[in-house]
Amino acid sequence: MPKKDACRILAVYRKEGKARMVFQFDYFLRMFTIIFSGFKNTVSMAFISLIFAVLLGFVLAASRYYDIPVMKQFSVVFTSFFRSTPFIAQLFVFYYGFAQISMTVRSLSSFWAVVIVLSLSFAAYMGENIRGAISSVDKGQFEAGISIGMTPWQTIRRIVIPQAARVAVPGMVNSFANLFKSTSLAFTVGVMDMTSCAKNEVNLTYRYLEGFIALLLIYWVILALVSYAQAVLERYMNRPYVQEGQ
Template sequence: MQNSFDFQYVFELLPTLFRYLGVTMEMALWGFVFALILALGLALVRVFKIPVIQHLAALFISFFRGTPLLVQLFLLYYGLPQISPLFLMDAFTAAVLGLTLHFAAYMAESIRAAILGIDKSQMEACLSIGMTRLQAMKRVILPQASRVATPSLMNYFIDMIKSTSLAFTLGVAEIMAKAQMEASSSFKFFESFLAVAVIYWIIVLFFTRIQHLLEYKLNEAY
């Protein structure tokens, strides 16, 4: 049994894993876009306290924040099709949907907190000059709230990238799934999972840098 660490194997495996990076990033990007749209809707429903719907939004947020992502993925991919064939979906779609619903619940609370953090006098000033609440929200409140919410939203995006690794449990051929297959065939488990860890680390460092530049740009006027 070979116990020595195989550096050459890691370097040879990295290019193979990078070929599957596109699938990982596609899941994360689609998931983030859909989650952001859903989160904004949930946040506005709770901020405006729309009757009935605000309670449904709160229930949605409570469920998806209070249950593990892996359980949610299994419910979507394996559970829902047992209820009706209409819920049948491929593994990639189920993974994106799971990421969307899970992170929308967290992002909604960040957006809501950012909106509520804007001084109420600004909404009152907008209403006093004839704007509707929606116009004031669109033109004045949300642009300021976006600056406040950006750091937490970027953190959720980075977390979403790492969470795509759970998609391999549904059979999605992304970098984690490829690392698992390579480890099983070569029995070099440490080397294989170290290689995939390095890739995730590089991705996170890249987007962390993007986050810092974005925060600096948004704060220039302040």
């Protein structure tokens, strides 16, 4: 290669390198549009997983609180396993490992694989939150409900759950925040979520600072709104107790 051409290439390389060191605000703003193309998948995964996690968590909590044979032991092992192992390892075992031995798992889309593992993983946390909340309600209230002719389910639904929900909300919202952040690992199995959209774009442009700061801000704003909703909900649920105290 002629010396003149080599010098020209080196000059261009240095110029591009310096350009990359400057924060490009226009590109930063454009990243929001790019990242939001994965917003639907991220939010869908989070809320579908939340529904299943709460339902399964309630079963786990009830099994331990009411000492249901076999189910209680299963709940203890289930909770210990999913709270003690990394979510990413759980996802890889399910999506890559079980796919080798199960046609059903192999036929699942990556989206639903993530939803299943998120649901199982965070059901363990939701179950503990719910169990702690139920434990905060005096057992005498359950017995009183039965004594006045209510069925066990009516007593739980009308007396236990309304009081336990007030205690459970902070822990459950905190678990949901962690669940929402965990969706950012869905890109590892090919889901086009917000993180995947950001990663694919910055891999082409090498503008990692602008791209990932935009991603951080989006997650921050979303979870700040969730925290605000939690505060509003807590005030609403605590209102009868505040009025009683007055």
